[in-house]
Amino acid sequence: MAKVELIMPKMGESIMEATILKWVKNVGDTVDLDETILEIATDKVDSEIPSPVAGKIIEVLYKEDDVVEVGKAIAIIATEGEEPAASPAIAEKPKPPKEEAPSAAKEIEKVEVPFVTEPIPSAATSLKPSDSTRFYSPLVKNIAKQENIAIAELDTIQGSGAKGRVTKRDILNYISTGKKASSNGNVSTVPTTQVVTAPIANAATTQTSSAAATTSSGNNEIVEMDRMRRLIADHMVMSKHTSPHVTSFVEADVTNLVNWRNSVKGEFLKNHGEKITFTPIFIEAVAKAIRDFPMVNVSVDGTKIIVKKDINVGMAAALPSGNLIVPVIKNADQLNLVGLTKKVNDLASRARENKLKPDDIQGGTFTLTNVGTFGNVMGTPIINQPQVAILAVGAIKKKPAVLETEHGDVIAIRHMMFLSLSYDHRVVDGFLGGSFLRKVADYLESFDIKQGF
Helix, strand or coil: CCEEEEECCCCCCCCCEEEEEEECCCCCCEECCCCEEEEEECCCCEEEEECCCCEEEEEECCCCCCEEECCCEEEEEEECCCCCCCCHHHHCCCCCHHHCCCCHHHHEEEECCCCCCCCCCHHHHCCCCCCCCCCCCHHHHHHHHHCCCCHHHHCCCCCCCHHHCCCHHHHHHHHHCCCCCCCCCCCCCCCCCCCCCCCCHHHHCCHHHHHCCCCCCCCCCCCCCCHHHHHHHHHHHHHHHHCCEEEEEEEEECHHHHHHHHHHHHHHHHHHCCCCCCHHHHHHHHHHHHHHCHHHCEEEECCEEEECCCCCEEECEECCCCCEECCEECCHHHCCHHHHHHHHHHHHHHHHCCCCCHHHHCCCCEEEEEHHHHCCCCCCCCCCCCCCEEEEECCCEEEEEEEEECCEEEEEEEEEEEEEEEEECCCCCHHHHHHHHHHHHHHHHCCCCCCCC
């Protein structure tokens, strides 16, 4: 009987750990190939983990609500039948003495879940070794490395996780409150549970600190953040901490685009069975502009700029809970308007039904968010790490505008829309960010109203 380790899979770029939500199968249960064993959650999506083999679960290594590092074994499955016998030629050879008692570890085969495609980032071991026996997740270690926080200083941080584990929220709160060690090496010993001064970080303080803000009149209601909202909050704080944000704005005349859509939407639905919205048109313009300015389609690794050859555009979509998720349209520049429409409608529909798969939210290189959906005319979005830019499109409004004609300037009613681009000023300067944004607007303004579909 062979033993197989079930490994915590890597669910996406920058995902270093996942939380076990529920064990669907327990010790002693038999499982079929691809049958769901447990449910896990990351800051991106909840997912079911299938069995890589058929067999019986003989050991569960973590409990529900435990946070597990990517690449760690989470269960052991015993498979039916004998292990393959050695060939006669090999069997007749005497074994060296050191092989007479193989370790038990060598009898267990590691099998990863099918969609695990990336190795564990080296950031997990980037800090210098020390005598500390405390566990730190790769994400916490990576943040500590970027902030030059030594293991000795990490050991002083009070953790709110299981068994006192330091979570991403703990280390970000620690950094936000200015308790990081000074240049002379002294470590602050002020308790990290006090209320922090940064407005965003206040949302991530402990429940005790939040309760202290309740008034004696009893007119306030304390609502605990759900798990996804806490993860989103942490991700937003991390993004602002990582990237110096700059936002540029332009206003575009999209009258021709609006009139074209209004005139063809009935025929489009009849021919393709899909409702055409403005989103695929926006994504088409973004993909074209990225081809013109590929340096906005990058990520940063220390002092290295990683230029992405694929143009994978994420689009912010609302979940039934009210939280947002960002499904990704892969190779958006290779799809025509019909293909983009089908992709957009499919991802938006499955997002509303909470049926997105891990692959649907991985690999994004640029993000589009439509704040016009909420009636907002513009916004200053936060970059979706590890990307370096995010575009917000506002509500389309009728306005009086000056038009230049061969007979002189006239004032006419036009459909106008603001676009705003937030970008990482470490690698995207004002010229690049402004030029890219203007190019997106130019593509929208010059939309071909005679195109077929």
